[in-house]
Amino acid sequence: MSDGGEHQGDGRVVGGRYRLIERVGSGGMGTVWRAYDELVEREVAVKQPRLPGDPEGEGHRRAAHRLHREARAAARVDHPSAVSIHDVVEEDGIPWIVMELIRGESLHEVLGRGPLPPAESARIGLAVLGALRAAHAVGIVHRDVKPANVLLGQHGRVVLTDFGIAHVQGEESLTMSGEFVGSLEFIAPERMSGRGAGPASDLWSLGVLLYAAVEGWSPFRRTTLESTLAAILAADPPEPQHAGPLGPLIVRLLAKDPERRPEPEEVAVGLEAVAKGWPGVPGGDVGEAQEAADLEGFADDAGTVRLGVMGTPDEPRTDRAPESGPEADTEPEPEPAPAPKTTPTPHPKPHPKPRPTLRRPAPAALLGALLIGGVWLGISSFTEVDGKGARDQTATLTEAPAVSETTPTPTPSLTQDPWTPHREKDMDAVLSLPSRYKEYVREGGPDDQPRIVAYEAGPVDVRLTQWDKAPRSAMDQAREAHATWALYDPDARTQYTRTSFHDSDAVIADTTYESNGTRTRVMELMILTADGRMYELRVDMPKGTADEKKGTAVFKGARDRLEIGGN
Incomplete structure (x- = not known):
């Protein structure tokens, strides 16, 4: 097939009736043309396949089969x-797919001009969900839900296209061993x-699409394929700042464990509520709703990703003795009396989504090995941490002297392992660790806050996080962290210690939780600097070992x- 034929119609007729007019889109699987059906005298869309290799080769035949499957699936x-x-017509031995022509733009093109309001994003998501539910009902999983495959037509119509990599139950698997297809x-x-x-x-892909719709960018996109893969498997996306009442639902759709994502029926109710401006949006428990006022401040917040646990979270309990911390006083600050069950105290923000402890993600060398000659290999070396609904929380608060600014605390168990300084220029920081600690995760940048670098040595992990603009106070950040661990384990226990770090406000949070x-x-050490930046030093370790x-x-x-900051 000539290059000229691919870039302009030239009046070419395929299938004896479809005259190509102009190219309207292209992707990894082929080019979509606006064409004229001369038999019934209407305009249609025709997908021209882009098949690899020798027409007699296995890859070429598999791609042709994929096109046939797309037509059957859709x-x-x-x-x-x-x-x-x-x-579906045969042209030069290759299947061309003829479909309805949707006059309008793709969601990808629309987002190129900026993000959408939550209500419009929810309206689009509700239509996409409807198409997905119809597909799932006949045994089809789309597997490539993304803005480029969502067309926004006339009269508000939303159309999901491109079932080319759909998995159809009862048919031979689309991909060969090790091959991976889809938008990463x-x-x-x-x-x-x-x-x-x-x-x-x-539903996960729908969650990413909704995130991109309200924020204007994809939450897992990184500069390399390896770092994108690592982000999908091991990192939470930055907190959506413009999602409004849609935020909790988006975060729940992005749960790493598919069993913890909401059911399609619940997603539909939540999307419809946001799209139509209803006062409540379903969240953590099916059938429960949260008043719109409870979501105040969510869109303007930044920091860790939040899980939309709907309803009012309980106040911290005081019926459990705190875990002894490194610098704790003996008398905790008294907690307020719990509110009556009939009039729960409102919480200004939803709880955050569990941030996976950066334990056991594949190191960079393994991630690099995943991409071999353009073939993605399935892996299962990432350990996921289960999230649980935050119901009960236990926390205590103490005061402590300022963190030492002179002689480092002696560490007898590490005297044989020299400490190595790691200069983090982008963070304006120097993190010193025993020399055996090796870097395994690095994320973030000026436009992708926060910045994170993580090191590991055996089962003990260390990470440093930095925000150019602090999302909240040091104590509030520590409480957000506690809410995270409480999602893993409702009985998580945290002890807060107010302190200072080189004249900056700081809080130490010492938490024990159980999962699986x-x-x-x-x-964790939370530091709020005088110029409004925030740092978090965090160490994860097995308890009782x-x-x-x-x-x-x-x-x-x-x-x-x-x-x-030069200190």
């Missing part, structure tokens, strides 16, 4: 928001880790050696 989906397939940043983590793609994977039968201790002593020693040593 033709089985009966929904106003699913593109209608009119015909919109692909669910279970597909990345080789666990297959069920309907819940389409494993107890974890997390020690010899590694806990190593972890506490690393936290104290790294804290005392930490340099920020």
